[in-house]
Amino acid sequence: xxxxxxxxxxxxxxxxxxxxxxxxxxxxxxxxxxxxxxxxxxxxxxxxxxxxxxxxxxxxxxxxxxxxxxxxxxxxxxxxxxxxxxxxxxxxxxxxxxxxxxxxxxxxxxxxx
Amino acid sequence: xxxxxxxxxxxxxxxxxxxxxxxxxxxxxxxxxxxxxxxxxxxxxxxxxxxxxxxxxxxxxxxxxxxxxxxxxxxxxxxxxxxxxxxxxxxxxxxxxxxxxxxxxxxxxxxxxxx
Numbered sequence: 001x002x003x004x005x006x007x008x009x010x011x012x013x014x015x016x017x018x019x020x021x022x023x024x025x026x027x028x029x030x031x032x033x034x035x036x037x038x039x040x041x042x043x044x045x046x047x048x049x050x051x052x053x054x055x056x057x058x059x060x061x062x063x064x065x066x067x068x069x070x071x072x073x074x075x076x077x078x079x080x081x082x083x084x085x086x087x088x089x090x091x092x093x094x095x096x097x098x099x100x101x102x103x104x105x106x107x108x109x110x111x112x113x
Numbered sequence: 114x115x116x117x118x119x120x121x122x123x124x125x126x127x128x129x130x131x132x133x134x135x136x137x138x139x140x141x142x143x144x145x146x147x148x149x150x151x152x153x154x155x156x157x158x159x160x161x162x163x164x165x166x167x168x169x170x171x172x173x174x175x176x177x178x179x180x181x182x183x184x185x186x187x188x189x190x191x192x193x194x195x196x197x198x199x200x201x202x203x204x205x206x207x208x209x210x211x212x213x214x215x216x217x218x219x220x221x222x223x224x225x226x227x228x
């Protein structure tokens with residue numbers, strides 16, 4: 001079993017839909033959880049960061065972490081065509097040098113107008 | 114101004130050749146990285162340098178050698194290229210060496226195709 005599992009999609013939704021993107025993980029030591037967005041032919045950019053369990057909201061984006069289930073989610077409300085991209089979850093266990101981020105494979109989202 | 118810039122953006126080369134990808138960041142960050150993204154979009158750390166010191170060296174073939182002449186630059190040299198080296202290579206940087214909660218800024222990627 002890979003450390004981080006993420007359904008690659010593709011996921012196609014109409015404009016205005018609520019999108020739910022998810023990752024599961026196996027390492028109970030993970031405490032720091034991030035979502036990156038990657039447009040085609042571009043590098044990933046940080047969208048959301050969450051520490052431990054709970055929710056975090058930023059505009060139309062909400063990140064949720066359920067450590068008991070080892071499950072994280074990113075919700076996008078009122079999705080826009082500009083949200084069409086690949087979304088990668090990333091996580092790590094310890095806030096120390098020499099620790100790498102572990103990425104999921106990414107979910108490709110397409111929002112049609 | 115591009116924060117993390119890498120060159121070349123596209124590179125097509127034959128098996129057995131040696132090639133380099135250059136990376137520069139103008140953010141004043143201490144830590145730089147090389148990531149590899151394969152055809153299935155899987156993004157994986159290769160190396161990390163902090164102030165020219167190697168701090169992460171994942172299991173990659175020793176044909177790959179990073180070089181950091183100063184903290185604003187981290188170049189990747191690849192010897193004896195193989196077909197399996199075809200991927201997108203991302204340079205990145207962050208302010209601190211701890212990744213947790215530390216925004217990592219990625220370059221736009223270098224598309225390497227080995228034929």
